[in-house]
Amino acid sequence: MALIIGIDVGGTNLRLGVVQYEVQHKAQCNAVGSQNERPKLLEEMRFQADFSGLCKLHGPDSDQAWHKILTTIAAAINAVRAKYPTVAAVGIGFPGFIDPHTQRISLSPNLPGLSNVDLSADLSALIALPVITENDALAAAYGEFVTVAKPLNNLLYLGLGTGVGGGLILNRQPFQGQHGVAMEVGHIIVAPGGRLCGCGNYGCMEQYASASGVSITYLEASGERCSAAEIAARAKAGDQHAVAAYSLAGESLAQALAHILKVIDVTDIVVGGGMSAGWQYMQQAFQQRLNQDLIPVLRGKVNVYVTDMDDQAGIIGAAMLAGKKL
Ligand SMILES: [Zn+2]
Numbered sequence: 001m002a003l004i005i006g007i008d009v010g011g012t013n014l015r016l017g018v019v020q021y022e023v024q025h026k027a028q029c030n031a032v033g034s035q036n037e038r039p040k041l042l043e044e045m046r047f048q049a050d051f052s053g054l055c056k057l058h059g060p061d062s063d064q065a066w067h068k069i070l071t072t073i074a075a076a077i078n079a080v081r082a083k084y085p086t087v088a089a090v091g092i093g094f095p096g097f098i099d100p101h102t103q104r105i106s107l108s109p110n111l112p113g114l115s116n117v118d119l120s121a122d123l124s125a126l127i128a129l130p131v132i133t134e135n136d137a138l139a140a141a142y143g144e145f146v147t148v149a150k151p152l153n154n155l156l157y158l159g160l161g162t163g164v165g166g167g168l169i170l171n172r173q174p175f176q177g178q179h180g181v182a183m184e185v186g187h188i189i190v191a192p193g194g195r196l197c198g199c200g201n202y203g204c205m206e207q208y209a210s211a212s213g214v215s216i217t218y219l220e221a222s223g224e225r226c227s228a229a230e231i232a233a234r235a236k237a238g239d240q241h242a243v244a245a246y247s248l249a250g251e252s253l254a255q256a257l258a259h260i261l262k263v264i265d266v267t268d269i270v271v272g273g274g275m276s277a278g279w280q281y282m283q284q285a286f287q288q289r290l291n292q293d294l295i296p297v298l299r300g301k302v303n304v305y306v307t308d309m310d311d312q313a314g315i316i317g318a319a320m321l322a323g324k325k326l
Helices: 025-033 049-060 063-081 119-127 138-147 211-222 228-236 240-266 274-293 312-325
Strands: 002-009 013-021 040-048 090-095 105-107 131-135 155-160 164-170 174-175 268-272 303-306
Touching: 002 138, 002 312, 013 063, 013 312, 025 274, 040 063, 040 312, 049 063, 063 119, 090 119, 090 138, 090 155, 090 312, 119 131, 131 138, 131 312, 138 155, 138 164, 138 174, 138 268, 138 312, 155 240, 155 274, 164 240, 211 228, 211 274, 228 240, 228 274, 240 274, 268 274, 274 303
Parallel strands: 002 090, 090 131, 155 268, 268 303
Antiparallel strands: 002 013, 013 040, 155 164, 164 174
16 A cells, blocks of 8 residues: 555645555556556645645745745645555646656646646655646546446546646546647537637636636626626526626537547546536536537537546546555
């Protein structure tokens, strides 16, 4: 058994867990696949860490912001290591593009100003443990993949949070793309000429299907600024603007998914992220639009599940991806 710390870095908080898993020899892994690793989350902690605000405050290429981010993560890790001294490595899911060749973070749209930084090397120097960094949605996809009840070869993860991220497990391996930009599904354009997105284009899916997208839709219709969670509560109470905001989110997500499936043709899709809690208000519009937009041969052959792991998939996946590389 090995212990690895898994970390999910968000814009405003840091979630960290100690993951225990059975180490397998390489030959064994190849023979039976990674789903036999049976990870177990022993402990989970959450720390407030406004990295997004920090990056905005200090501006681009700020050494100060980067130093603060590193020392904050290191302090959280050391607090956990005091209790679990045999931890062998740290795996981090980070919201940004991670170059699969250099491990460097080339850019982080949610943490503006960070570019070409090496979290793995810089943090490893501080804590004297191996550190592996991956994209946060890819880590969550892998977390879902290694804990899913039935054996799968392929899995697509869609994470609905502040933005919308995607992660693909293809032939049992995480798929990063050549530059770590694979499955940036939130930026598939579903409303040409629509809302301006942080990426510079107009009408990207995440402008409608993310938590911030739902808030904007609701604000435009009602004049009130509310969180996605509050809008879900209002949808439950019968507020028609709230129901419409979630319906538009579901429809936009389905539009993008139909395009994605034309490219990768996978059967199993897991929807996670904080906003998946409001899935029941998106589901009908989602299913209707998906049936409409899918290539007819795929209709009825796509399984979409909502995660049952709360927000633990990112932590477990980050740890298990680090375990793969040890
Ligand atoms: Zn975009």
